[in-house]
Each structure stands twice: as structure tokens, then as C-alpha cells.
Amino acid sequence: MNQIHHWVGGQAVPGTSGRTGPVYDPARGEQVAEVALASADEVATAVATAKAALPEWRATGLSRRAEVMFRLRDLVDANRKEIASRISAEHGKVLSDALGEVARGLENIEFACGIPALLKGGYSEQAATGVDVYQLRQPLGVVAGITPFNFPGMVPMWMFANALACGNTFVLKPSEKDPSAPLFVAELLAQAGLPAGCFNVVNGDKVAVDALLEHPDVAAVSFVGSTPIAKYIYETGTANGKRVQALGGAKNHMLVLPDADLDMAADAAVSAAYGSAGERCMAISVVLAVESVADELVAKITERIPAIKVGPGSEPDNEMGPLISAEARDRVAGYVSGAADEGATVVVDGTVGAPTDGFFLNPSLLDDVRPGMKAYDDEIFGPVLGVTRVATYDEGVELINRNPYGNGTAIFTRDGGAARRFQNEVEVGMVGINVPIPVPVSYYSFGGWKASLFGDTHMYGPEGVSFYTRSKVVTSRWPDPATSAVDLGFPENR
Numbered sequence: 001m002n003q004i005h006h007w008v009g010g011q012a013v014p015g016t017s018g019r020t021g022p023v024y025d026p027a028r029g030e031q032v033a034e035v036a037l038a039s040a041d042e043v044a045t046a047v048a049t050a051k052a053a054l055p056e057w058r059a060t061g062l063s064r065r066a067e068v069m070f071r072l073r074d075l076v077d078a079n080r081k082e083i084a085s086r087i088s089a090e091h092g093k094v095l096s097d098a099l100g101e102v103a104r105g106l107e108n109i110e111f112a113c114g115i116p117a118l119l120k121g122g123y124s125e126q127a128a129t130g131v132d133v134y135q136l137r138q139p140l141g142v143v144a145g146i147t148p149f150n151f152p153g154m155v156p157m158w159m160f161a162n163a164l165a166c167g168n169t170f171v172l173k174p175s176e177k178d179p180s181a182p183l184f185v186a187e188l189l190a191q192a193g194l195p196a197g198c199f200n201v202v203n204g205d206k207v208a209v210d211a212l213l214e215h216p217d218v219a220a221v222s223f224v225g226s227t228p229i230a231k232y233i234y235e236t237g238t239a240n241g242k243r244v245q246a247l248g249g250a251k252n253h254m255l256v257l258p259d260a261d262l263d264m265a266a267d268a269a270v271s272a273a274y275g276s277a278g279e280r281c282m283a284i285s286v287v288l289a290v291e292s293v294a295d296e297l298v299a300k301i302t303e304r305i306p307a308i309k310v311g312p313g314s315e316p317d318n319e320m321g322p323l324i325s326a327e328a329r330d331r332v333a334g335y336v337s338g339a340a341d342e343g344a345t346v347v348v349d350g351t352v353g354a355p356t357d358g359f360f361l362n363p364s365l366l367d368d369v370r371p372g373m374k375a376y377d378d379e380i381f382g383p384v385l386g387v388t389r390v391a392t393y394d395e396g397v398e399l400i401n402r403n404p405y406g407n408g409t410a411i412f413t414r415d416g417g418a419a420r421r422f423q424n425e426v427e428v429g430m431v432g433i434n435v436p437i438p439v440p441v442s443y444y445s446f447g448g449w450k451a452s453l454f455g456d457t458h459m460y461g462p463e464g465v466s467f468y469t470r471s472k473v474v475t476s477r478w479p480d481p482a483t484s485a486v487d488l489g490f491p492e493n494r
């Protein structure tokens with residue numbers, strides 16, 4: 001059995017805890033590797049390694065840090081296929097989708113190449129006579145990233161690119177379900193010239209996560225995963241005095257108005273619901289169809305579903321791979337088999353006819369889904385699209401705003417006024433106008449509202465730079481006997 005180790009101090013380090021977890025090929029349903037699960041002591045070693053590397057890296061010049069990011073950019077670019085095939089082999093997503101993930105991750109490294117400009121502070125000459133005031137942005141220290149299974153390549157890049165470029169050192173705890181892609185990227189970081197110890201990977205589960213949350217030398221934690229764990233990470237990390245950004249789950253609604261291009265809307269709904277087998281935090285899981293076009297839209301979605309090619313991610317023609325595990329497949333299938341009893345209409349039943357040798361499901365379509373049904377209320381995180389019929393735009397927006405999640409949403413319409421009203425009124429962090437998966441480009445920042453994000457800053461982009469730095473403001477004056485005097489009053493700026 002292939003053994004997957006940790007990466008500490010610039011090299012692979014076998015686990016010593018005696019605990020391991022299984023890594024599967026979800027397309028075959030077979031275990032292909034064993035990943036080491038770190039103990040608290042192993043986490044402490046990784047943190048100590050990152051702490052030891054900090055003084056030198058923090059003192060490294062900005063252009064040299066940028067140079068490492070430029071080199072990493074070229075290495076990731078040259079190794080797109082290798083990274084994507086590691087993602088596909090353990091996650092199951094098809095290779096073309098995994099390549100898209102690498103491309104969107106790479107954007108974040110490209111953004112971090114501009115770190116000298118991003119870290120510029122302000123300078124106010126003569127804030128008072130002979131007094132200048134200026135701002136510095138300094139790294140936090142050792143920072144940790146805890147990432148989900150569904151983007152094992154991209155989400156770590158959301159975090160470490162800015163964190164390292166800002167002068168922090170990093171400990172990553174990737175998902176134990178598909179850890180090989182981030183370990184390969186750790187090798188690329190070393191090849192790019194990042195000094196040993198600046199980037200470390202500890203594989204593990206709750207034991208490793210808790211050790212990071214409790215470690216006094218971890219200054220900040222970035223988390224992406226499900227809402228209950230995000231809330232736990234935020235509460236525990238902040239209670240331990242850490243800066244935390246914790247991105248959670250989602251239930252993304254796509255509102256289709258009667259004037260929308262219904263073919264475009266159906267294409268978008270199918271792509272965004274079933275891409276990556278629905279295992280995306282920005283997947284569309286509910287279509288809100290205004291009643292007058294609902295039948296036509298459901299028909300258009302239904303006719304597109306049989307054309308979706310479901311099968312192993314390694315075969316180039318396939319468009320949708322398996323789910324991550326047998327447990328995930330069975331849980332998702334439960335929403336489809338229970339939908340009719342809840343009062344929904346099963347238009348396409350994806351629990352039948354899928355390949356049986358892996359963790360596959362076919363796409364499912366449920367109509368007449370309403371709040372109060374499990375299929376509406378829960379984040380299903382699988383290839384199940386629900387249609388909820390609404391009478392008006394207002395009813396649609398009201399449903400979106402009432403939902404506890406607020407990650408992504410989209411409106412499909414030709415009416416610019418309606419779209420503008422939607423972007424203003426909707427209580428969601430990322431909004432698409434005729435764009436079903438509005439993941440912001442890397443020079444904006446990514447983050448949902450409500451139960452989709454705990455913390456104050458969104459991830460990557462400018463807010464990522466803010467998250468990974470502390471501001472310091474210096475007020476300075478140079479000796480000048482003419483202006484020196486004893487004055488017990490509170491300084492006024494004159």
C-alpha cells in the first residue's frame with residue numbers, strides 16, 4: 001500500500017503516531033493509499049519548524065519573495081497536468097475540471113507575485129510640524145491552513161500564496177481524503193527556492209486540527225470546509241487568541257426570471273449543478289423558477305441531463321466523475337429516494353443506472369422542492385438539483401435572503417434593472433448576473449455571508465493580504481532643539 005507522509009522542514013517525513021487513514025480511488029471504489037494522521041506532537045514539530053524558519057523568511061526582501069512566487073508560478077504552470085491528475089485520482093473529478101481547478105489556483109500565485117506593490121503602506125509627511133506618520137504591514141508569524149477535500153489543489157493556493165508572500169511561514173493541514181496534490185505542490189515550493197521549513201504539510205484529522213487550534217505559536221488560521229466545522233474552528237481559534245477566517249458550506253440559489261434566455265439558463269443550471277458531481281461550494285443546488293417559465297425551464301434542464309457522460313475522471317470524454325466516498329454517495333442518494341415522500345417530484349432519478357464499481361451517482365433533478373424539506377434545507381453536496389417554483393422576483397429574493405447560507409447566488413434575466421436591484425438586495429457574498437458560478441478572480445476576494453463565513457475577512461486577493469498582515473503605524477520626529485520642550489498636554493497636531 002502506498003504510504004503518504006507529512007512534509008516538514010523541506011522533506012517528506014513519515015508519520016510516527018501509528019494512526020493512518022485510507023485514501024481511495026473513488027472511480028474504482030478501492031483504497032489506493034494510506035495517509036499518516038498526525039499526533040499533537042507531530043503538529044508541534046511542524047509548528048516549531050515553521051517558527052524556526054520565520055526570522056529569515058520574514059527578513060527576506062520583497063523582491064526575493066516575489067521571485068519565489070514567480071518561479072512557483074512557472075513550476076505550477078509546467079506541472080498543471082501532474083497536479084490535475086493527482087487531484088482527479090483521489091478526488092474523482094474529471095481531468096478537465098481538475099485542470100480548471102489548477103488554473104484558478106494558479107491565479108492566486110500570480111496575484112502574490114505582485115506582493116511588493118500590495119504591501120505598500122501610506123506615508124504622511126508633516127502630519128504635525130517636523131512629524132511624519134507612516135504605515136507598515138507586517139507578517140503575523142506562523143499561520144495555518146485547514147482545507148476541504150473538494151479543491152485539494154486550489155484552496156491551499158488561496159491561502160499559502162499570499163501568506164508566504166507577506167512573510168509568514170505556513171503549516172497546511174489538507175483534507176485527509178485527497179492529500180497528494182498539496183504534497184506535490186510542497187515539492188514545487190521547494191524547487192522554487194522557498195527555504196526549508198517555510199511551508200509544511202501535516203496530514204491528519206481532528207487531532208491535528210485541534211493541535212493547530214490550541215498551539216500558542218500559531219498566530220492565525222484559515223479554514224475552508226463545512227459550516228459546523230467552520231463555526232467550531234472560528235470559535236475555538238478565536239477563543240485561543242488567533243485571527244481566524246473560516247469559510248463554510250452553501251446552498252446556492254439561481255433565480256430565473258421570465259425574460260431570461262431559457263436555453264442559456266438551462267445550460268448554466270446543468271453545468272453548475274452537476275459539474276464536479278455537485279461537490280463544489282459554489283455549485284447551484286436550487287433553481288428558483290418564476291412560475292410562468294418553470295415548466296419550460298424544467299423541460300430544458302431534463303432534456304440536457306441524459307447527455308452528461310458519467311464515468312472515471314481519467315477518461316477524457318467523461319464530464320462527471322464519482323463522489324468522494326461510498327458514504328457520500330449513499331447520503332446523497334438518500335435525498336433523492338426520500339424526496340417523493342417529502343412532497344417533491346423526482347423528475348430524473350440519478351440513483352439508478354450509474355457505474356457500479358466506484359462511488360458514482362447519475363445526475364438527479366427534483367421539482368416542487370420547498371423549504372422544510374430536507375432536500376431544500378440541507379447542503380446535499382452531490383449531483384442533485386432542486387427546482388423551487390416562485391410566483392415573483394420578490395418571492396425568489398425573499399427565499400434566498402431567508403436561507404441560513406449566503407455563499408453564492410445568480411440571477412438569469414435580460415433586464416438590467418432587475419439584475420441591478422438583485423445585486424443590491426440579495427444577502428449573499430458572491431453574485432452572478434447570468435453567470436452561475438461567480439467565483440471572484442484572484443484580484444478580488446472570495447467569501448460568503450451568514451453561515452458561509454465566520455470571521456471578518458474574505459479569502460485571497462486584497463483581503464487575503466490584510467488577513468495575513470498586521471498594520472503598524474509609526475509616528476516619527478527627528479531631534480530638533482528648536483522644537484523640543486517639556487509639554488504635559490496631550491499632543492495636538494499642529
Ligand code: NAD
Nearest residue numbers: 147148149174175205206209225226229247248249250281
Ligand atoms: P469538512 O468540514 O468535513 O472538512 C474540512 C477540513 O476540516 C478537513 O481538513 C477535515 O480534516 C477537517 N475536519 C473535519 N472534521 C473535523 C472536526 N470534527 N474537527 C476538526 N477538523 C475537522 O469539509 P469537506 O467535506 O472536506 O468539504 C466539503 C465542505 O466544504 C462543504 O460543506 C463545502 O460547501 C465546503 N466548502 C466551502 C468552500 C467555501 O469557500 N465556502 C469551499 C470549498 C468547500
